[in-house]
Amino acid sequence: MKALILEEITTSELEKHIDNIKIAIVPTGSYEQHGPNTTFATDTVRAYEIAKLLGSKYGDDLLICPPVGYGISPHHMKFVGTITLRIDTYVSILMDIAWSLKQHGIKKIFFLTGHGGNRFALGTAITKIKMEYNIDAFWAGTGSGLVKDLLDKNKCSAIRGHACEAETSQSMYLAPWLVKEDALEKGKLRKNTKYRIKEIVRDGGAFWDFHEITENGALGDATKSNIELGKEITDLVIERLSEMIENIIL
Secondary structure, three states: OOOOEHHHOOHHHHHOOHHHOOEEEEEEOOEOOEOEOEOOOHHHHHHHHHHHHHHHHHHHHEEEOOOEOOEOOHHHOOOOOOEEOOHHHHHHHHHHHHHHHHHOOOOEEEEEEOOHHHHHHHHHHHHHHHHHHOOEEEEEEOOHHHOHHHHHHOOOOOOOOOOOHHHHHHHHHHOHHHEOHHHOOEOOEOOOOOOOOHHHHHHOOOOOOHHHOEOOOOOOEHHHOOHHHHHHHHHHHHHHHHHHHHHHHO
């Protein structure tokens, strides 16, 4: 099916489909460092490409909105070039998008994030959208967090999730222009840091500084990246997101 992608159509074209739309999909990511392995746009582009694939599967049941490029990245700010939003700014942007869509009859909105740092702000945003606008709002990831079982089966690095072999492989498959294949590096993890096991610190609710975890901004081992793994990851992500969408549509 042909995806209904907002930035590729006119208002006259959208009018023909607006009554059929069941969910608006809003990709969201970040513009932050990904070490030497992939570009600043990695998280945003991956989320957008996943949204387009879902759009091709569901046609005009889904409206694929333009991505929200900037995200919550204060933990990457010690790496040059990273741009972050304040949490209240980010939440306000998502709420304004939801309000706008409601004016056109959209009753459900699904945020897809390519950046894990957006998680907590997304939880706040969907709660406020529901409470203040009475719009059913949801969010999900689009990468390694959604397919942990697959990555474990493939024996990917234990400390992963950012510029690692999984994320870089998915980028190779979805958007190869993001990947600097001639410069791929293994993450240079710092040995003596309170942030060493980032999952424990993050899930415990503490702020953690990415520069204190890795010297080069990467986790895992991107030198092991390959397009076959990227396809396998993406296929499973699409399958699991489709299951969510089916439940949302009901």
